[in-house]
Amino acid sequence: MILALAGISVATLIGYFITSLLWPTDFNTPCAIFVAPAIGIGLCSIIFIAFRRPLFVIEAGLLLVLAICWFTLKKPSMGSLQSLRTWRPPAVYLLLACGLGMAFSYWMIRVERSPHGDGDAVSIWNSHARYLYRDGASWRKTILNTFHPDYPLLTAASTARIWRYMGQEIPDSAGMLGVFYALVAVGVLTSTLAYFRGASRAGLFGLTLLATPFYVDYATSGSADVPLSLYVLVTIVLICLHAKGGSESRGLMVLAGFAAGCAGWTKNEGMLFILATSLALLTPIFRDPGLTLRRFVAFLAGIAVPMGMILWFKLAIAPPNDIFAGRQYSEMILKLVDPQRFLTVLSNLCGQFLSFGNWLVNPTLFLGYVVLVGIDRRMLVNRGWIHGVLICALVLFGYFAVYMITPMDLQWHLDSSLPRLYLHVWPAFLLLAGLIAAEPKPPESVN
C-alpha cells in the first residue's frame, strides 16, 4: 500500500512541477493542485510504455530536473504556507466532506470485494495491464490476444506502473486508481467553481458529481471511462482558465493540449474529444486568425507527446477498430440516412440522459437551481464557456454519428455503452452548468 502511494505521489509531484511551471503566477493555485495528478499520471503512463525497464531512473531523473527548475524559477516562499494556516474552509465544504466519507466507505468495500473490477476491466483494461506487467517486451505482440487490443493504454499502463512500484501484482490497484481519478475530478470541479463562482456553488456541484451513483460505482470498475471523464473535465477547465487569463496564460493551453492528448491516450472516444476540442478552438479563426492560431499552436505543443504515443500505438501495434474495420462507405451511408435508426438513437439519447446516473433522487433539482438563479449573460459571450459547450456538443454529436453507423446490433450497442458515454461528459456538464448560473453578487474573477 505504501509503495502504491509512493507511485501515485511521484506521478502527482511530477505533474505538480510541470503544472506549476506552466501556470500563470498568482492564478488560482488550488485548481493547479488538483489538475497536477491528472497531468502526472498521464505523463507517467507514457514514460512507462516508452521506457519500460529503467522506469524508476527516468522518473527520478525527471522529478529531480523538474524540482530544480521549479525551485529556481518559481522561488517558493513560506508565505504561501502561512496563508494555508489562515485558511478556514467554508461550511458547505463540510457537506462535501460528509459526502466524501460516504463515497469512500463504498469505494473501499467495493474494491476489496471485487478486486478485479467489472467484466470490461477483466476482459480489456486489466488484461492489457497484465500483458504490460507480465510479458516483458513481447507485450506488443501478445496484447493482440486480448479483447479490443486497439484500445489505448493510459489506464492499463498506470495500473501496471503501480504494480512495478509495489513489486507485485495486486489486483485491487486498478480500482484504487479509479477512486483516485474520481477524487481528482471532484477536486478539479470544486476548485474551479470555487474560483469562478464561490464556495457554495462549488460545494453543491461537487457534491452532485460525488453523489452520482453510476459515477461512484464505475470509479471502482477498473474501466477507462472515469479517467476519460477526468481528462475531458481538466481540458475544459484549462480552456476556461485560459480564457480568463488572456495571452499571458499560454501555458494553460499547453496543459489543455496535454490533457486532451491524455484523453485520446485513455480511450478511443478520446480521439473524438481531441477532434471536437481542436474544432472548437479553431472556430474563431475567421474573426481573429492570429490569436486563434497562437492559442492553437500552444494547444498542439501540449498534445504532441501523447499524440505521438497514440500514433505509434495505433500504427505499430493496434489492429483496426471493430467499428470501422472492413466497412464500406455505401453501407455506412445507408445507415446514416435510415430514419428508423435516427429515431432509435435520438430517443435513447434523450431517454437515458435523465437516468444514466442510476439516481435514487434525480438531480434535476440542480437544473431548477440554475434556472431559478438566472443565467449569467456574460458567460454566453465568454470564450472559455462557449468552447466548453461546443466541445461537449460536438462530442455528443460524434457519439450520435457512431451509433448511426455502428455495425453491431443498434439497441444492444446503445444499451451497453450509452450510460458510459454520458459519464464522459457529466463532470464537464456540471462545470458548465455551474458557470452559467448567475450569482447575486458576481465575483471579481468572472470577465
Next chain:
Amino acid sequence: MIGPVRFFLAAGIAAAAFANLWQVNQTLRWVKPREDDAVVVLESRLRFIRNALMKEGYWRGDVGYMPAGILQGHSRTSVDDEQWALVRYAMIPWNILQDSLHAPYVLIDGTKSGTPIEVPPGFVPIYDSADGLVLVKNKPIP
C-alpha cells in the same frame, strides 16, 4: 423572496445527494464477499495449472481450452464463453485458444458443466485438480 427559495433548493440538492450516496452504499448488500468473487475463485484454482505449465518449462505461448461438454459433442453455451474469457484473463501471458486442441498443452474444464472429463486421444494428463480442471499435454507422434 428568491433568497429563501434558493436556500431551500440548495438544501434539496444536498439532501438528494445524500439520498443517492445512501442508496449506493445499500447496493453493497448484493456484492459478494471477496472469497466468492468469480475471478478470485478462478485465479486461485488456476494457480496450480500455471505452476504445472512452468514446471514443464512452458512459460508462454498457446494453451488450448476445451470445456468438457464441448469435448463430448455438446454445443458451446454462453457460460462457456464467459468462463473462457475469465480463464484467458487469469492465464496471461499464455494465450488461451477457445475450444481448441491444437496447442502443446490443453486445459480441459469441467467445472461449469459437471461433465466427467475424458482425456482426448493423443494427450497425456500432467495435472488434475480433482475438482474439474485437467491439464493435458499433446503427446508427440513417435
